[in-house]
Amino acid sequence: MPPGMSLDPVISCDLMGLMPPAFKTVAVVGKSDAPAVPPVLAQVVAVLRSRAVRVLMDPPTADASPAEADGVMPLEQLAAQADLAVVVGGDGTLLACARGMAAHGVPLVGINLGRLGFLADIAADQVSASLAAVLDGVCAREERLMLAGRLRRQGEEVLASHAMNDIVLSRAAIGTMIEFAVHIDGEFIYSLRADGIIAATPTGSTAYALSAGGPILHPGLSAIALVPISPHTLSNRPIALQSTSRIDIQLIRGQGARVNFDSHANEALEPGDVVGIACAAKPAVLLHPPGYRYFSMLRGKLRWNERHS
Amino acid sequence: MPPGMSLDPVISCDLMGLMPPAFKTVAVVGKSDAPAVPPVLAQVVAVLRSRAVRVLMDPPTADASPAEADGVMPLEQLAAQADLAVVVGGDGTLLACARGMAAHGVPLVGINLGRLGFLADIAADQVSASLAAVLDGVCAREERLMLAGRLRRQGEEVLASHAMNDIVLSRAAIGTMIEFAVHIDGEFIYSLRADGIIAATPTGSTAYALSAGGPILHPGLSAIALVPISPHTLSNRPIALQSTSRIDIQLIRGQGARVNFDSHANEALEPGDVVGIACAAKPAVLLHPPGYRYFSMLRGKLRWNERHS
Amino acid sequence: MPPGMSLDPVISCDLMGLMPPAFKTVAVVGKSDAPAVPPVLAQVVAVLRSRAVRVLMDPPTADASPAEADGVMPLEQLAAQADLAVVVGGDGTLLACARGMAAHGVPLVGINLGRLGFLADIAADQVSASLAAVLDGVCAREERLMLAGRLRRQGEEVLASHAMNDIVLSRAAIGTMIEFAVHIDGEFIYSLRADGIIAATPTGSTAYALSAGGPILHPGLSAIALVPISPHTLSNRPIALQSTSRIDIQLIRGQGARVNFDSHANEALEPGDVVGIACAAKPAVLLHPPGYRYFSMLRGKLRWNERHS
């Protein structure tokens, strides 16, 4: 590691080791339908090729990529084989990819096509330099807590999914509100009438949960935020819990209510259904190029440097 | 009017006149399926009979009532014939009834079966005394602004309805958010990504809009509150507008979005649809028994006399 | 008035009449210590001189101005003699000037030296064109509600002042909170433990009150917002009242508490003191150059066009 390199002292990050890490097989995944993607994919592959790395892609990325891959396979298989995933797109693309990669401990690097995201923090015009740095191990490694959710109906598991941002129970457009009961580690907390409730990771705390009035949880804090959405009881304020907490949310009433995981997987809920939420066994691992600062990114995204008066 | 009677000096209220008002035909409407309703209906009818008033009911109320009516007809016809409507149920029952009565200028009195509501403010055990006072004109008359909403699709009106509480555009349970553009009096205000948006009357300002972070609007204030629900832009705060404002909300994106009026009438929205909102031509008229105080009621409902620490 | 001129249809505004208004005597007031002020004052005077208008200044402005005035006198006398006040500075300067001018019905035009303010909406580089338009009567006239506050101690008036933004009761840095009782039109509303309470005009609703969680009140809405600051009771939410309301706030407890008016006049409070707040007899009058739009200005100031995700 070159002297003077600046690694974020705030987030929990480790160097990859003094010896460059052995990234021998790298998965490249791109948001396939964005017109800006192909040239960036070409750049990514060029950097990887210059280091004799084996390049894998999922089918849609392979279709969009001007440069050929050494192997094409579904995302699940990529996760099993790769040492690193390079994601080209935005926060949404990285989020979708992270759910698969986290279970196999594959670290992710995100390249953003538009303005920088919360997660995908390499700008498209910095691909060569920043990706090279990451491949050399000159980067910060950051673990991001994942949630594991299970929907149980009459004692049987109906759906299980991981979430990097949040697990959300919400009412239908047609209904007025839903009622649910929350237990934490088996203890009854409250029953709540509301538009819904969000269980958010620190990563998700700056997404939907922030709009609903939740706090920002620093990614280094091992916590889960429980944020009610438009609760009927005004004192039902957001709560931050230890990540070891087991949260059970049971639907009491609410026709058309649904649960969703990172807005991708979702399922209709029936009264009596229980959504169990806990920290996933493995976190997602993000690699950031030198110079990454969580708060600096947040300051820019939330325009903390500006005032309304 | 007896000397010393206490009428609320805060809300805009007029005495009914020195001569008792001529309530010759009174509509009685009850939430038909509540077991507590029949005995209260019997009491209400007894008070009315003792004054030689003609008693009308809608069919479900007539079915539930132990005392017979002088006429049974649908709600719309009741509104056309009655001088007064006595509503037995709760705030929801009164709300539903008010939409029909307001257009004909029929004042309403609400009798609450459970704990007192925001609107139905005569307790079941006070029926005889309080209703007698109202019939004698010893009461406060309060006008409550109503909203008139119209859903237009490709230039054609799809749905029109009044609302006493609110008109709400909201996302589906399955979607993540909706995007819409708001114009006021033809001027573009903002385009917003959110869970939805609420246009609330002062009456509705203490209902759903309050849960979503809106202000309390005093019923005497002729205003409409525009309250975004979980907006993506944190500076999108609730706005209170003059009641003469014409509000147009156009759906830009949002599969499964719907509009509802007081949570009763509702309709699916398609991109491009416009919901036009304005103050209705006629307000709802509530008659309150002596001693009614808006803030006193609010203080009790919101437990302003208690602290968390 | 030239055809096609665009006047804001939202705010309550009247043309100055088909004949150009007779602005014969114009007060020019500038924030005296800002280095950018003198050249702008020179421009303002040049525009006025070209129309044979009598130019008056207060002493600090006369000192800062490169161009001479026809008369120099204190602000109070300016208000008595002028037909129009041109204010060079920012929102704070205009606010201070408006308190004096409003009582005499003198309309104000604000020229902003930095980025546009909520009130001072002529950019420094638009002075010639915009000011000329206003002098020609090509402008929108907008009335802004003012508050009149009186501090009474043991039945005697200790202080009286007007406020264009807000009247604020707040705790000392050293204390923990204050307790006060609020009456509206003589009716007890609540007693509250909090950091303080704000009574804000629509103009002030986008200033301090917004930071404290208050709603935005459209300037055309004749209302006063009552916004508690960090209340101990979570259900003590902001309330919007009719502008005809008389608000009395009595300090119950709170060593070191003070009241301030637009952050300018202020006074220590003793337990038992009552701050009486009502709408002032005369509004402030703002003249806006063609093209002014309240919501367009607000959209820019609050960055409604941006999202955090």
Place this chain on the structure above:
Amino acid sequence: MPPGMSLDPVISCDLMGLMPPAFKTVAVVGKSDAPAVPPVLAQVVAVLRSRAVRVLMDPPTADASPAEADGVMPLEQLAAQADLAVVVGGDGTLLACARGMAAHGVPLVGINLGRLGFLADIAADQVSASLAAVLDGVCAREERLMLAGRLRRQGEEVLASHAMNDIVLSRAAIGTMIEFAVHIDGEFIYSLRADGIIAATPTGSTAYALSAGGPILHPGLSAIALVPISPHTLSNRPIALQSTSRIDIQLIRGQGARVNFDSHANEALEPGDVVGIACAAKPAVLLHPPGYRYFSMLRGKLRWNERHS
């Protein structure tokens, strides 16, 4: 420990061991001027005497107590000698006592004279049974994070104090706002104009920080909440940080600003002053009688079982 005893499974709690802990010397501290205190002190001493425990008091408590102590000494000496502190009063009394006891690792039991507090959770009429259970080791032990704050002026330490609830920087009543810069672990986070800022422990998260819009932090979560008070930038939302964070808040502007620690110690701030905040070396230790549940207590205090509509 008797079989079937119910200990709170949520909070991080350890049994005192199978053998009753050796509470040989117990400090008794009471809010001396409350008239309800003496009889409760008598009961407390009676329970302690029946177990041959040495009873110590601070001078004000000894003055108020009908029963004599075995030793009377200042609070600091009590902390050095006692194995346990029994605090009679309310949350405020326990808070004041905890700051001294925590540094010596002395656990605390709180007896509440009024309605139950967040911290003092033994009702006055349960003293005998509950205190006996605690002395027998039938209780839950809970650690509560403490903050250590230091005020530095031109490189020198001016004041240092611990806080169990919060460390607060706030503006004077007379000023309008203060401006300060926040660094976390040496990284610049933001500069903020606001009424102030609160650094709160989980214990303090349900006190002042909750009024200012902060989240509830579960006491088992090792975190510090940073809550801005009425910030000028609407996106400056509360942040929850790891308890290992070092927070530095520097006053940039703000005449009359002060810092306070649990509202007890406080000091005027000068521009340039830095308040450094970190987790204290030792937590406060609370002993709860059987049946204590954090969320059950919170549910009652915040009236989560009630709705406004």
